[in-house]
Amino acid sequence: MSGQIVVAVDGSKPATAALEWAADDARRREAALRIVHVREPWAHEYPFHAVEGFAQSYSEFCEGVLAAAAARARELAPGLEVTTELAEGTVVETLRAASAAADALVVGSRGMGGFSGLVLGSVGLGLTGHAEVPVVVVRKPHRDEYHEVVVGFDGSPHSEAALQFAFEEARARRGRVHAVYAWEMPMVSPFAVGYGLALQEIFDNECRAARLRLAPWRDKHPDVPLVESAVCGHPVPALAEASLVADLVVVGSRGLGGVRGALIGSVSHAVLHRAHCPVAVVRPRDGLS
Structure with missing residues (x-):
């Protein structure tokens, strides 16, 4: 097999579960893994460093999310072709465009901005309704295999x-x-x-x-x-x-x-x-x- 699996990350636990699932799926398919983080325009260069506990600009935070995700993917699947992309725009439309030529798009059930009681967030729901490729929604970390x-x-x-x-x-x-x-x-x-x-x-x-x-x-x-x-x-x-x-x-x-x-x-x-x-x-x- 060959092709590309795209996964969206934002540093949240559901996104980490999605990343791990996507890395495993890309390894099984012998496909490349493309990790995408979307920076929304309203948050451009928000001064996180001015908030107590944050020592990074928003751009640095985004780059850190991508770097950590790429490192985790390579740890899980040594030899996997991994690329990263920091995109800017509305999340659903940007991910839809970024995955247009992929075999699948993988997302977490909720992102960092999701309400704790929700099973599925607005991004996951929006992508399942708009993306042209299969959208895999991952809620929990990888479990035992059932084949x-x-x-x-x-x-x-x-x-x-x-x-x-x-x-x-x-x-x-x-x-x-x-x-x-x-x-x-x-x-x-x-x-x-x-x-x-x-x-x-x-x-x-x-x-x-x-x-x-x-x-x-x-x-x-x-x-x-x-x-x-x-x-x-x-x-x-x-x-x-x-x-x-x-x-x-x-x-x-x-x-x-x-x-x-x-x-x-x-x-x-x-x-x-x-x-x-x-x-x-x-x-x-x-x-x-």
Whole structure:
């Protein structure tokens, strides 16, 4: 493999977790790692040295964040090609532009300015809705490896893009893809004649549909094991449960039920808040929305 992984850093704990995940991912993919820190225009040369406890200008602080991040990445992955960039602008738009040609953009769930009670900050949410490349949101430091990548699949173009990214990640990890295909049962009267038989028939049909939709992916990626789970219920709880024993959960930015024009669908948004491992949000490369 080759390419580039971009990671955003700001010195916060979630950003450090994102850096460590990105360095590991770049090593697995045999890709370069580009570390970006964005200096917002309003903070230009703020005199931190005038505040008790700060002996650096803001520029020096930013450069220190990048230097520390690069050192940590090289420590975790010796031999990894690491570059740094100090950019200036609004954070979301600057990171979106900086990652336009990358394989993925990795961010922490919250930055230094985030509120402690929030699971996902405005930068992470903004990037998952606007970036053209897969955005991986990392909340916690690296955990034990499970060699499994979970992906939500419903047959939509966005879930097809998510499935492709899931296979790439699973191959890099020498693991398997676990495709979760969930649907909600149509509302019918529980007293209808043959209700139980109808439910079983619907379940069997949905399982068959899942296998048929995933069959071409088995043929396309014969070297990566693929297992599927057909779940009768809302996809969010199913994906959250699967994330307990996964290295990564991958979702499309929107699914078949998404509102046209929405930047990120309700399922993707909920998974970002409820998953127990890093989450990648993927949109089709051709810009479908």
